[in-house]
Amino acid sequence: IEQGNGYFITIESVEEYNECTLDDKYSVLSWKHIRKTAETEILFTRESGRIVAEGIFEGRPFTKKYTVGDAPWYQFHELNMTDFGLSDDQSRSFWTIDRTNMDIVKFKAEKTGQEMVTVNGRSWQAEKVQLSLTGLAGLLGWHSWFWLRSSDGRYLKLDAPGFLKSDDDSTVELISEN
DSSP states (O other): EESSEEEEEEEEEESSEEEEOOOOOOOOEEEEEEEEGGGGEEEEEETTTEEEEEEEEEEEEEEEEEOOTTTBBBHHHHTTTTTHSSSSSSSSEEEEETTTOOOOEEEEEEEEEEEEEETTEEEEEEEEEEEOOHHHHTTTTTTEEEEEEEEEEEEEEEEOOOOTTTTTOOEEOOOOOO
């Protein structure tokens, strides 16, 4: 993470490379997404109530405009939810682009209270946040849980049940920090 008037982050794995520019509230302004194994390289940019995408998706030209209004765009929830964790807001809706099919999805985050959470052998006071899909998908009742450290809004842990019965549940925890 590099900080100026906002933040610039890079995230790389064996299969993906991502560059993201965030505003001072951690909402995405631009996202370059490369999926090395799937011939995908797309640049997404936020432009007055829209997200505009241009590039190559699975080997074919890809151009799309998503209407998002004023709601924030959180592509990497572990980083983007910091502002929400520190705010007095009890709930917040935001957009995410699904990296597997490039569809846009709207989520709602709701604070459910403070509790102690143990991560990597350390206990922290944390804000527990329920993350749910909105719209028709939300009627299915799927949700996950986030814990954000109370002192600084830092992501600590995610528990996400599989969406379908065949999907595995997952837990993602903060391993270390600088």
